[in-house]
Amino acid sequence: MNHFIRADRRPVKRPVGSEKFRELEATELYCAKCKRAVRVRKHLLLVLPEGDKYEYRCVFCNEAVGSKIDRNMNQHSLIV
Numbered sequence: 001m002n003h004f005i006r007a008d009r010r011p012v013k014r015p016v017g018s019e020k021f022r023e024l025e026a027t028e029l030y031c032a033k034c035k036r037a038v039r040v041r042k043h044l045l046l047v048l049p050e051g052d053k054y055e056y057r058c059v060f061c062n063e064a065v066g067s068k069i070d071r072n073m074n075q076h077s078l079i080v
């Protein structure tokens with residue numbers, strides 16, 4: 001019994017490397033034009049100080065279906 005409770009209360013700390021899996025999950029999004037979940041392509045839109053901004057486009061109709069900012073975790077060393 002105690003065992004289950006402890007498992008539920010695991011801290012929301014992700015191990016390094018799990019980011020890649022999240023990227024993969026994000027490759028299917030709902031497209032308003034196709035009216036269904038579609039595979040998307042990731043396009044680099046902008047390079048911002050806080051990270052790179054990406055746009056996701058439907059592989060079928062090229063409609064933009066989402067965007068996100070990939071934060072530059074590796075560049076913490078720039079903050080003095």
Ligand SMILES: [Zn+2]
Pocket residue numbers: 031032033034035038058059060061062063
């Ligand atoms: Zn589409």
